[in-house]
Amino acid sequence: MVNFNGEIIEDDVLFLNQENRGLRYGDALFETIRLVNDEVLLWEEHYLRLMASMRIIRMEIPMEFTLEYLEEQIKKLAVQNKCNNQARVRLTIYRNSGGLYLPKTNIVSFVIETSPLESPYYILNTDKYEVELFKDFYINADMLSNLKTNNRILNVVGSVFAKENDYDNCLVINNSKNVVEGLNGNIFLVKGNVIKTPPLQDGCINGIIRNQLISVIKKIEGYTLEEASISTFELQKAEELFLTNCIQGIRPITNYRKKEYTTVVSQELIGKLNAVIRLQKRDLV
Structure with a gap:
């Protein structure tokens, strides 16, 4: 129905x-x-x-x-x-x-x-999850790209490309060749105590979970949150990469080309994200 x-x-x-x-x-x-x-x-x-x-x-x-x-x-x-x-x-x-x-x-x-859905809360899946850059088409770095419109042909073609090449997902880039997001979620990069996510000006979706995590990370002592462009060269130097959306919550990326990533920050954040959800539910009662 x-x-x-x-x-x-x-x-x-x-x-x-x-x-x-x-x-x-x-x-x-x-x-x-x-x-x-x-x-x-x-x-x-x-x-x-x-x-x-x-x-x-x-x-x-x-x-x-x-x-x-x-x-x-x-x-x-x-x-x-x-x-x-x-x-x-x-x-x-x-x-x-x-x-x-x-x-x-x-x-x-x-x-x-x-x-x-199988689970009422977000569960971190740390199984192997390999991504590659999708470079056939670019995202425009403008306000329309921030919206969740039905015009998602780039995501469709990118998903076909990923399946054809045995990847679990792809990262998409804008006309400046900066990494914008995954095919189905916003991206976060961890290096040291800095956690980066692309700014809306780069063309990423204005994600609900993205915004929730930005607020959460800013409150965690020891981490610095940066909304800043991510170059493709930074991917190999990162310690951790993860994608976010409202259905999966946080999805760690484990492999990109020859690079393997940890899931330490993802495991810490998934608990805090679920705590935000539980708090909201109590406020609704």
């Missing part, structure tokens, strides 16, 4: 057609969210990012699109799909049909999908 504009319908019903602007032009945004014990985790952060993104690409925000309304729609579907204990949620917002590049309307519709 899916939630289409507040109506729960079977997921095999043809409620979208060939005129859908998300299909035609990638004229859509999405949020990938965790739901645990009927609570939408970090929901305010997701909601504010979504509203800001809608304004940036000039979508009309409906009056009913309140924090409470969209949260209710997510929970309603999760209950219907019997996965409200722990679920992966995708909320997609797209501009309604009509027009060519110039839309006939800025009014939007939404679709919510849910699927079960």
Whole structure:
């Protein structure tokens, strides 16, 4: 079942057609969210990012699109799909049909999908995870690259490249040849007591977990957090690399070319990240 504009319908019903602007032009945004014990985790952060993104690409925000309304729609579907204990949620917002590049309307519709998750909390997976640079195409270092739009063809092609070459993921670069992120998450680099992550100006996604970890790291004595460009040459000199997103939390990178990385900082941060989630859940009660 899916939630289409507040109506729960079977997921095999043809409620979208060939005129859908998300299909035609990638004229859509999405949020990938965790739901645990009927609570939408970090929901305010997701909601504010979504509203800001809608304004940036000039979508009309409906009056009913309140924090409470969209949260209710997510929970309603999760209950219907019997996965409200722990679920992966995708909320997609797209501009309604009509027009060519110039839309006939800025009014939007939404679709919510849910699927079960195995664990209610983040578990660090330290199995071998090898990455390579994806250099066929570059990310533009601009504000649009910070948004989670449906225009993710670079990520799709990069994922095909990774599979064809037996990599678990790829790191993408911008036009200045700086490392921006992984195909499915923000990147952090550890060298000594310095933890670096690329700034938004380099074109990375404005990630929810990225922002949570930035706040966490700044509070840990002994570490220095830098939002600074990461050159490809720094990858070989790093002691640790890890990716972050809302579904996996933290995913350590173990191998890049001949370099092997530790997971010491990742193991410390995963516990602190789960603590942030538990604190938020208590605040919701």
